[in-house]
Amino acid sequence: MYLTKEEERALDGEHGEAVEKSMKLLTAIGDIYNARKLVPIKSAQIAGVSYKNIGDAGLEYVRDLADQGARVRVFSTLNPAGNDPERWQEMGVDEAFASKQKEIVEAYARMDILPTCTCSPYEISNIAMKWEHLAWSESSAVVFANSFFGACTNREGGPSSLAAAIVGKTPEYGMHLNENRAGKVLVNVNAKLESGTDYAVMGHYIGGIVGSRVPVFAGMDAQIPYQLKMMGAGLAASGGVPMFHAVGLTPEADTALSGKPEDKIAFGEEELKQAYEALDQGVEEPDIACIGCPHCSVTGLARIAKQLKGKEVSTPTWVFTNTAIKKLADRAGYTKTIEKSGAKVFCDTCFIVSPVEKMGYKSMITNSSKAGHYSSSFCGLKSKVMKLTDLVKEVTK
Numbered sequence: 336m337y338l339t340k341e342e343e344r345a346l347d348g349e350h351g352e353a354v355e356k357s358m359k360l361l362t363a364i365g366d367i368y369n370a371r372k373l374v375p376i377k378s379a380q381i382a383g384v385s386y387k388n389i390g391d392a393g394l395e396y397v398r399d400l401a402d403q404g405a406r407v408r409v410f411s412t413l414n415p416a417g418n419d420p421e422r423w424q425e426m427g428v429d430e431a432f433a434s435k436q437k438e439i440v441e442a443y444a445r446m447d448i449l450p451t452c453t454c455s456p457y458e459i460s461n462i463a464m465k466w467e468h469l470a471w472s473e474s475s476a477v478v479f480a481n482s483f484f485g486a487c488t489n490r491e492g493g494p495s496s497l498a499a500a501i502v503g504k505t506p507e508y509g510m511h512l513n514e515n516r517a518g519k520v521l522v523n524v525n526a527k528l529e530s531g532t533d534y535a536v537m538g539h540y541i542g543g544i545v546g547s548r549v550p551v552f553a554g555m556d557a558q559i560p561y562q563l564k565m566m567g568a569g570l571a572a573s574g575g576v577p578m579f580h581a582v583g584l585t586p587e588a589d590t591a592l593s594g595k596p597e598d599k600i601a602f603g604e605e606e607l608k609q610a611y612e613a614l615d616q617g618v619e620e621p622d623i624a625c626i627g628c629p630h631c632s633v634t635g636l637a638r639i640a641k642q643l644k645g646k647e648v649s650t651p652t653w654v655f656t657n658t659a660i661k662k663l664a665d666r667a668g669y670t671k672t673i674e675k676s677g678a679k680v681f682c683d684t685c686f687i688v689s690p691v692e693k694m695g696y697k698s699m700i701t702n703s704s705k706a707g708h709y710s711s712s713f714c715g716l717k718s719k720v721m722k723l724t725d726l727v728k729e730v731t732k
């Protein structure tokens with residue numbers, strides 16, 4: 336990979352140990368993927384935050400980097416942590432876990448990374464322009480950035496997004512190159528999609544077929560970004576999809592299918608039914624219900640408040656967002672309405688990255704295909720995905 340004189344000096348350690356370490360990682364990745372050069376990035380979204388996921392080795396890694404004086408050069412935000420920073424006891428998280436989690440978030444903050452602790456950074460100020468280069472980890476956010484903004488980011492891992500943030504650059508390969516953003520599979524949507532969950536479940540079904548190829552959706556008539564956010568999360572969970580195009584909805588869709596698609600998929604009512612069935616592991620009496628994967632926006636919390644208003648939950652119901660959104664929801668009265676029902680609004684974490692395995696839950700229901708997918712594959716619970724209206728009926732019966 337070609338390096339400028341300045342980049343060579345950084346690789347030789349002239350800008351300190353942290354930059355040298357980061358350059359080594361980026362050049363190794365660049366060489367693996369045959370990148371021609373490094374490109375400057377506008378922002379980073381950094382995963383590898385939950386203590387459950389990174390453990391003591393990860394804590395040591397970020398603490399060492401912070402101690403070595405590592406500082407990010409671009410606007411950088413953080414993925415969810417393993418517990419709510421204030422209400423960890425209510426979640427059933429133990430003190431040792433919470434204290435290590437605090438140390439991790441503080442180490443990132445010492446590197447000048449905004450401790451947003453959310454997988455929806457685009458809801459709270461980390462947004463992008465078309466064709467800006469980014470280094471984002473968190474697969475659902477990556478799909479959103481590429482597809483919705485038309486920005487360019489690969490599916491980074493925690494260490495590579497952190498290295499890119501420290502250097503301010505990322506290797507130019509994959510989604511940073513126009514030719515890799517073309518649509519490969521045409522999805523003709525004939526099913527009537529009504530809720531965010533319908534979109535999420537369709538995304539999960541299609542992701543399982545297309546793998547890492549870029550799909551182009553035609554005939555889809557999403558009304559709000561929430562529906563595409565839910566669909567993108569589903570696509571990324573079951574496949575390695577980094578982006579999608581939606582005719583009439585996303586910025587690069589017009590030119591996405593300039594060639595003949597490799598494949599065509601029809602998605603009608605029958606496929607929608609099959610997609611729901613694939614995410615139903617036969618949960619009859621769920622131990623817990625989870626909403627907010629990806630993290631709820633303020634309008635998402637308004638929707639949930641409307642549905643829970645005046646009701647009482649009989650099953651533990653957890654709603655996930657981040658501190659910034661929750662503060663706004665507190666002011667608007669949404670949190671109070673939701674929590675009056677007995678449901679809890681937790682911040683800066685989620686069901687999947689919190690230590691649920693130690694909390695005794697064996698089964699869960701959710702309105703998110705991503706949460707359903709990972710609660711079984713990553714956390715070992717039985718899960719069932721259902722629309723928000725059905726979930727509310729289930730937990731308030």
Ligand code: F3S
Pocket residue numbers: 415454475568627628629630655684685686687688705706709
């Ligand atoms: Fe976010 Fe957790 Fe889902 S990080 S996308 S809420 S699995």
